[in-house]
Amino acid sequence: MEHSQEVLKNWILFKQTQDEAKYMRPLFTFILDQFIETFGVNIMENELCKVFNDAAASCPMLIINQKPICIRVNAASLNHWAQFVYQLSHELMHYVIRQYKKDKDSIIKWFEETLCEAMSLYILRQSSNKWSTCTLAKINSDYGSYFKSYLDNIYNRTDKSVIRACHTLSELQKIEQTSQNQRLDRSMERNYLYDTFCEFPESIAAFAFYPLYARSDLQLDLDRWEKETNNPLISKLREVHPILTA
Secondary structure, eight states, rough: OOGGGGGGEEEEOOOOHHHHHHHHHHHHHHHHHHHHHHHHHHHHHHSSSEEEEESSSOOOEESSSSEEEEEOOOOOOOTTTHHHHHHHHHHHHHHHTTTTTTSSOOOOHHHHHHHHHHHHHHHHHHHHGGGSSGGGGGTTTTTHHHHHHHHHHHOOOOOOOTTOOOOSSSHHHHHHHTTTTOOOGGHHHHHHHHHHHHHGGGGGGGGGGGGGGGGGGGGGGHHHHHHHOOOOOHHHHTTSSOOOOO
């Protein structure tokens, strides 16, 4: 039995088109299994969530202002498996880091978006490696290589880092305001986190607890986080965290 069967009752898959009816459940369970392997069943079954695709939507999103909360992806079609997996894994990571928030509306966008983007790349890599375990591999056994190509295409699109050039809280606040749209501004940090995930995959689960170390000034209390946990990924975060002088 797939791990995902234990928690799928907490996930509502809203399927409208013929392709969604055919592909959404096998793709979703394939990715959910990977998240369960990383973060555990308890986190992934903690909150009821509806998942749907809206190709006309402006962007994928974790929608939290309604009950149940929703994950919306905007894949052009559920035939576009890599695009669906990339978008779904990003929003599932938002779901994960929401679970330990005392204030569910609180967010440090620049960090969360970077973290979720890195996780999307990591899941593409894992999906490429694990493709034979997905039921859709019976339809296209070679599709795993396309996940890798999709990953490489995103990874290779980079721009100068705004985080490394950020030295004041005012500058960080400006980055915060544009972080959902200006993704290339943090592409170097995204890639660094992805590379670190690949190096320390057993340590990724620590990021579920990030809200416990979030500060009100859009920064993370890395000193306390390092002190309270023995995890090599936390020290690596200093490479993606702005150093503010004012």
